[in-house]
Amino acid sequence: MLIAHIADLHVSGDGRPVHDxxxxxxxxxxxxxxxxxxxxxxxxVLVTGDxxxxxxxxxxxRARALLAPLRPxxxxxxxxxxxxGQLRTAFGRRADDADDDWMCYVVEEFPVRLIALDSxxxxxxxxxLPPAQIAWLxxxxxxxxxxxxAIFLHHPPFDTGISWLDEMRIAVGRDELGALFARHRxxxxxxxxxxxxxxxxxxxxxxxxxxxxxxxxxxxTGRLPDGSPTVEVVAxxxxxxxxxxxxxxxxxxxxxxxxxxxWAPSLPDPWADx
Ligand SMILES: [Fe+2]
Numbered sequence: 001m002l003i004a005h006i007a008d009l010h011v012s013g014d015g016r017p018v019h020d021x022x023x024x025x026x027x028x029x030x031x032x033x034x035x036x037x038x039x040x041x042x043x044x045v046l047v048t049g050d051x052x053x054x055x056x057x058x059x060x061x062r063a064r065a066l067l068a069p070l071r072p073x074x075x076x077x078x079x080x081x082x083x084x085g086q087l088r089t090a091f092g093r094r095a096d097d098a099d100d101d102w103m104c105y106v107v108e109e110f111p112v113r114l115i116a117l118d119s120x121x122x123x124x125x126x127x128x129l130p131p132a133q134i135a136w137l138x139x140x141x142x143x144x145x146x147x148x149x150a151i152f153l154h155h156p157p158f159d160t161g162i163s164w165l166d167e168m169r170i171a172v173g174r175d176e177l178g179a180l181f182a183r184h185r186x187x188x189x190x191x192x193x194x195x196x197x198x199x200x201x202x203x204x205x206x207x208x209x210x211x212x213x214x215x216x217x218x219x220x221t222g223r224l225p226d227g228s229p230t231v232e233v234v235a236x237x238x239x240x241x242x243x244x245x246x247x248x249x250x251x252x253x254x255x256x257x258x259x260x261x262x263w264a265p266s267l268p269d270p271w272a273d274x
Contacts (some may be wrong), residue, residue, distance in 0.1 A: 001043050001044075001110055001111045001112050001243075001244045002038075002040065002041070002042040002043050002044075002241065002242070002243055002244075003042060003043065003044055003045075003046060003112070003150070003191075003241070003242040003244065004035045004038070004042035004044070004045045004046070004070075004072070004239060004240075004241055004242075005045075005046050005048065005152075005191050005209070005211050005239060005240040005241070005242055006031055006035070006045065006046075006047050006048075006211065006214055006239040006240075007047065007048040007049060007050065007079075007154075007192070007193025007194070007210075007211040007212070007213055007214065007239075008048075008049070008050040008079065008193045008194070008196055008211075008213035008214055008215050009024060009027075009028045009047070009050065009051050009052075009063055009066070009213075009214040009215060010022075010024045010050055010051075010052065010053040010081065010213075010214075010215040011024050011025065011028060011051060011052055011053065011059055011062050011063040011066060012024060012025075012052075012053050012054070012056065012059060012062075013052070013054070013056025013057055013058045013059040013062065014056070014058070015062065018053050018215065021218065021229070021231050022215060022216050022218055022231075023216075024053065024214070024215045024216075025062075025066065027214050027215055027216055027237040028063070028066045028067070028214050028237075029066060030237055030256055031214045031237050031238070031239050031256065032066060032067060032069050032070055033069070034239070034254065034256055035070060035239060036069050036070060036071065038241070041071060041072060042072050042241065043072055043110055044072050044073055044074075044075065044107070044110055044114070045067075045070050045072050045073070045074045045075070046074075046075055046076075046077075046114065046152045046191055047067070047074060047075070047076040047077070048077060048079070048152050048153065048154055048191055048192050048193035048194075048211065049076075049077050049078055049079025049080070049081075049082060049120075049153070049154030049193045049194065050079030050080070050081045050082060050154065050193060050194070050213075051063040051076060051079070051082055051087065052081055052082050052083070052086070053081055054081060055081060055082055055083035055086060057086075059086070060082070060083070060086035060087050060089065060090035060091070061086075061089075061090045063090065064090040064091055074091070075107055075114065075116060075152075076091050076116075077103060077116040077117065077118060077152055077153055077154060078103055078118055078120045078154065079120065079154040079193060079194060080120055080124040080125075080127065080154065080155075080168070080194070081124065082120065084102075084103045084118065084120065087103065088103065097116075099132070099133075099136070101130075101132075102117075102118035102120075102130070102132075102133050103116065103118040104116055104117055104118055104133060104136060104137070106140055111148065111244070112147075112148045112149065112150050112188065112244055113144055113147045113148065113149040113150070114149075114150055114151075114152065115137065115140055115141075115149060115150070115151045115152070116151075116152055116153070117129065117133065117137065117151055117152070117153035118133065118153065119153045119154050119155040119170055120154060125167070125168050126168060126171055127154070127155040127168060127169065127170045127171060128170060128171055128172035128173055129170060129172060129173030129174065129176070129177055130172060130173060131173070131176070133173065134173050134176045134177065134180070137151075137177070137180060138180055141180060141183075141184045141186075141187070144186075145184060145186060146186060147186060148186060148188050148244070149184070149186050149187045149188060150187070150188055150189045150190070150191060150244075151187060151189075151190045151191070152190070152191040152192070153190070153191075153192060154192060154193050154194050155168070155169070155170050155192060155194050156190070156192040156194065156195065156199065156201070156203075156208050156210045157170055157174040157177055157178065157190070157203040157208060158201040158202070158203050158208055160195060160199060162195075165194075165195060168194075174203070177203070177204075178203050178204030178206075179204070181203060181204040181205065181206040182204045182205065185205075187206050188206075188207070188244070188249055189206070189207045189208070189209060189242070189249055190203065190206060190207070190208040190209070191209050191211070191240075191242070192208060192209065192210045192211070193210060193211055193213070194210065195210045196212070196213040196215065196217045196235075197210075197212060197213070197217060197235060198210060198211060198212045198238070198240070198253045200251075207249065209240060209242070209251050211238070211239060211240040211253070212235060212237070212238030212239065212240070212253060212255065213235075213237070213238070214237050214238075214239070215237065216233050216235070216236060216237060217233070217234050217235035217236075218231045218232065218233055218234065219231070219232045219234050235255065236255050236256050236257035237255070237256050237257075238253060238254055238255040238256060239254050240252065240253055240254065241254055
């Protein structure tokens with residue numbers, strides 16, 4: 001089974017570049033084109049949150065439209081920049097996504113059972129897996145204890161060592177999540193986003209993969225004479241291709257451009273023709 005894993009599109013509501021600097025529409029088109037050109041095609045595409053930059057009206061619909069060229073089925077979970085109601089409207093609300101307070105569901109039709117979790121809370125600088133959601137997950141895992149299973153959610157459960165990211169860690173429920181992993185060794189992997197950079201780790205022995213962001217990862221580096229900021233692209237858009245076999249799991253991090261580019265607003269947008 002092939003899983004294309006993309007994260008952190010940060011699509012705006014009107015197509016304007018984020019912060020007037022980062023063209024997330026162009027980055028999303030470029031990643032979608034790269035995934036669409038894969039041969040063989042992935043069986044499924046998982047989007048691990050932050051499809052929108054600020055949950056503006058129309059942003060989730062625009063994200064769905066930008067993802068529409070993908071031929072495999074696309075499944076999404078919310079990130080801290082999203083509004084789950086807008087994602088449900090844009091992508092459809094699944095029958096088992098039954099609780100208004102969190103967006104969780106199970107995809108049964110693939111060799112690997114896929115479970116969407118929702119780590120988003122009202123505060124965009126925090127995250128949680130409340131007890132009711134942990135109980136829901138426990139019940140789902142108990143239904144199929146022998147099936148290979150992958151869980152996808154926005155926030156990775158592990159600490160990153162990056163203080164400002166770890167301040168936004170899952171504050172409630174991550175040990176309980178780990179206790180479930182310890183009981184259910186058929187959970188083969190956890191796929192996340194949020195970090196805007198790839199990072200691998202484990203949580204209670206279960207592999208966790210945080211993907212790179214679709215949005216160019218940038219650093220503000222200074223000011224031009226007119227006062228506008230200069231930006232360095234520290235990582236181009238990327239995605240992960242997970243190849244899942246009966247006894248192995250291989251993850252390839254695919255950046256669209258392997259080198260660092262220095263980019264200022266006065267320079268041509270390198271993704272404009274993508
Ligand atoms: Fe993000």
